[in-house]
Amino acid sequence: MRYKRSPLMEERLADNRQRILVSARKLVAEGGFRAAQIAAVAADAGLSTGSIYRYFPSKADLFVEVLGEAVKHEIEILRTIAKSEGTAADRLRRAVESFARRAFEGPFLAYAFIAEPAEAEVDIARIRARREFGNVFKSILKDGIASGEFPAQDGDVASACIVGAFTEALIGPIGPTHRGERHREQVIATISLFCLRAVVGPAVLAPRAGARSPRRRNTA
Amino acid sequence: MRYKRSPLMEERLADNRQRILVSARKLVAEGGFRAAQIAAVAADAGLSTGSIYRYFPSKADLFVEVLGEAVKHEIEILRTIAKSEGTAADRLRRAVESFARRAFEGPFLAYAFIAEPAEAEVDIARIRARREFGNVFKSILKDGIASGEFPAQDGDVASACIVGAFTEALIGPIGPTHRGERHREQVIATISLFCLRAVVGPAVLAPRAGARSPRRRNTA
Numbered sequence: 493m494r495y496k497r498s499p500l501m502e503e504r505l506a507d508n509r510q511r512i513l514v515s516a517r518k519l520v521a522e523g524g525f526r527a528a529q530i531a532a533v534a535a536d537a538g539l540s541t542g543s544i545y546r547y548f549p550s551k552a553d554l555f556v557e558v559l560g561e562a563v564k565h566e567i568e569i570l571r572t573i574a575k576s577e578g579t580a581a582d583r584l585r586r587a588v589e590s591f592a593r594r595a596f597e598g599p600f601l602a603y604a605f606i607a608e609p610a611e612a613e614v615d616i617a618r619i620r621a622r623r624e625f626g627n628v629f630k631s632i633l634k635d636g637i638a639s640g641e642f643p644a645q646d647g648d649v650a651s652a653c654i655v656g657a658f659t660e661a662l663i664g665p666i667g668p669t670h671r672g673e674r675h676r677e678q679v680i681a682t683i684s685l686f687c688l689r690a691v692v693g694p695a696v697l698a699p700r701a702g703a704r705s706p707r708r709r710n711t712a
Numbered sequence: 713m714r715y716k717r718s719p720l721m722e723e724r725l726a727d728n729r730q731r732i733l734v735s736a737r738k739l740v741a742e743g744g745f746r747a748a749q750i751a752a753v754a755a756d757a758g759l760s761t762g763s764i765y766r767y768f769p770s771k772a773d774l775f776v777e778v779l780g781e782a783v784k785h786e787i788e789i790l791r792t793i794a795k796s797e798g799t800a801a802d803r804l805r806r807a808v809e810s811f812a813r814r815a816f817e818g819p820f821l822a823y824a825f826i827a828e829p830a831e832a833e834v835d836i837a838r839i840r841a842r843r844e845f846g847n848v849f850k851s852i853l854k855d856g857i858a859s860g861e862f863p864a865q866d867g868d869v870a871s872a873c874i875v876g877a878f879t880e881a882l883i884g885p886i887g888p889t890h891r892g893e894r895h896r897e898q899v900i901a902t903i904s905l906f907c908l909r910a911v912v913g914p915a916v917l918a919p920r921a922g923a924r925s926p927r928r929r930n931t932a
Contacts, residue, residue, distance in 0.1 A: 609835035616829045619883065648894075649881045649902040656880020657873035657910070663839065664872060674868075682869040690877070690910035 509547045511537045516558050517601075524600045524668075525555055525608050552611035555604075559614065562601055563621040566591065570628045580636025581692055587632065588658050588687050592680045599666035606659045607667065622659070626651040633691060642691050650691055657690070658683050729767045731757045736778050737821075744820040744828050744888075745775055772831035775824075779834065782821055783841040786811065790848045800856025801912055807852065808878050808907050812900045819886035826879045827887065842879070846871040853911060862911055870911055877910070878903050 497505070515536035519528035530551055534541040548554040573587045595602035604610075605618070630651035636642035661683045665674040717725070735756035739748035750771055754761040768774040793807045815822035824830075825838070850871035856862035881903045885894040 607835070607839055609832035609839070611832065612829035615827070615835070619827055619829070619887075622880065623884075645905075646898060646902040648884065649899050650906055652881040652884060653877035653903060653906045656876035656878070658876070660842065660876020660880070661869045661872040664843075664868060667839075678866060679869050682866040683873060685865075686870055686873045686910045689912075690906045692909075 505547075508537075508539060508543070512539065512544055512547055512554070513557060513561070516554050517561065520555075520558055520604050521598055521601045524604050525610050525614075527600075528555070528558075530554075550611075550613075552613040555610060555614050556617045559605055559617050559621065562605060563617075563624065566594070566605075567624055567628065569594075570625065574628050574632050580632050580639065580641050581688060584629070584632050584636070584654075584691065585684050585688055587629065588654070588684050589680055592658060592662060592683055593676075595662050595666050596676045596680070599671055602662065603666050603668070607663045622652075622655050625655045629654045636691070645691065653690065654687050657687055661686075725767075728757070728759060728763070732759065732764055732767055732774070733777060733781070736774050737781065740775075740778055740824050741818055741821045744824050745830050745834075746828070747820075748775070748778075750774075770831075770833075772833040775830060775834050776837045779825055779837050779841065782825060783837075783844065786814070786825075787844055787848065789814075790845065794848050794852050800852050800859065800861050801908060804849070804852050804856070804874075804911065805904050805908055807849065808874070808904050809900055812878060812882060812903055813896075815882050815886050816896045816900070819891055822882065823886050823888070827883045842872075842875050845875045849874045856911070865911065873910065874907050877907055881906075 512533060516528050516533045519532055519536060530544050531541050533554070534544050537544075544554070548557070569590060570587050573583055573590060576583060576586075578586070595606075605621070626648075630647045633642060633645070633647045633650055637644055637647070661679070664670050665676075665679050732753060736748050736753045739752055739756060750764050751761050753774070754764050757764075764774070768777070789810060790807050793803055793810060796803060796806075798806070815826075825841070846868075850867045853862060853865070853867045853870055857864055857867070881899070884890050885896075885899050
């Protein structure tokens with residue numbers, strides 16, 4: 493049998509847990525996982541280091557929850573784009589570019605999600621999250637294939653390729669080694685064009701590229 | 713001053729170290745990192761668990777070295793393909809397909825390299841390895857851009873996209889959840905076509921699609 497907590501106690505506990513999460517998220521956003529050590533989170537939340545472990549058994553558990561919240565938010569944005577108006581190619585482009593743009597705006601959080609070296613539990617959460625991202629892109633691919641906009645292709649494999657492509661290509665530009673060195677819009681445009689070309693067959697790309705002049709191509 | 717070891721002792725130490733690595737590599741190839749716990753490695757190498765730590769301070773150090781050897785081998789193969797005869801598109805295709813094919817042949821080792829949840833040190837080694845892979849693909853892209861076979865594009869970003877695409881797309885098919893469920897050749901063909909389309913602009917792809925048309929160009 494569990495110790496019965498008073499409503500006031502329950503409220504305080506829930507409040508503390510929330511404060512820990514807010515502090516952890518803030519510190520990760522400001523400097524990645526490395527900036528969100530338990531002692532730093534405790535100091536920011538105004539709690540003792542020991543008390544953090546009452547809510548999160550390990551640092552990895554805390555990171556996984558911070559990551560989970562960020563992923564949930566990101567997935568909501570991408571799903572909204574996936575379901576919005578426009579051609580499948582346009583929605584694909586907007587989804588990739590919006591992810592990349594947010595990654596540049598919040599490089600520490602994005603790097604923590606994509607690649608920052610962390611515990612095995614974080615790796616597990618990442619694999620799961622990337623599969624969720626893949627499902628959003630798979631739905632766009634499915635639409636495009638159904639409408640004839642994209643050639644038939646294996647949606648599971650192609651959507652994983654898309655997620656792998658844009659996340660991997662962001663590691664350099666947003667990661668600690670070269671952060672801020674690369675021209676944001678060029679990186680975003682390259683990633684976006686890479687993914688578009690990859691799923692759009694030549695039969696579709698060629699006429700689109702020649703949009704306003706029969707010989708002009710590839711200037712999108 | 714260090715304790716001076718006899719040549720015989722040095723030899724035995726080097727021999728033990730090598731045996732540990734051979735055992736670890738074998739166990740990872742047979743069942744991933746999870747199958748290569750220190751006790752299992754020690755048993756396979758015929759050494760005591762404690763003695764393993766004399767050579768590798770931690771399990772992560774051992775894994776990083778196993779990964780490093782596998783990556784070195786893989787990079788050599790990819791570099792050979794990158795420098796071989798043929799168009800840049802053909803070399804790109806062969807490099808991606810040869811990596812994917814080996815991943816299917818050695819799924820546990822490939823999964824350990826790409827995604828198996830592991831210590832932060834392993835994540836660091838992975839980031840480094842992926843950058844090395846990226847450099848090989850960057851050299852192929854550079855050739856293709858120089859010869860006019862590929863349109864101008866940011867080689868750093870596009871090569872990272874390629875590495876991200878083929879590694880991420882392999883996680884499902886070679887990983888523990890769906891291992892063996894997917895048709896190998898279809899997965900490989902989808903990944904390969906994805907990467908090729910992505911870097912080859914429509915100007916090249918379109919005429920290629922119309923194989924023998926007189927408007928075909930840039931096929932050097």
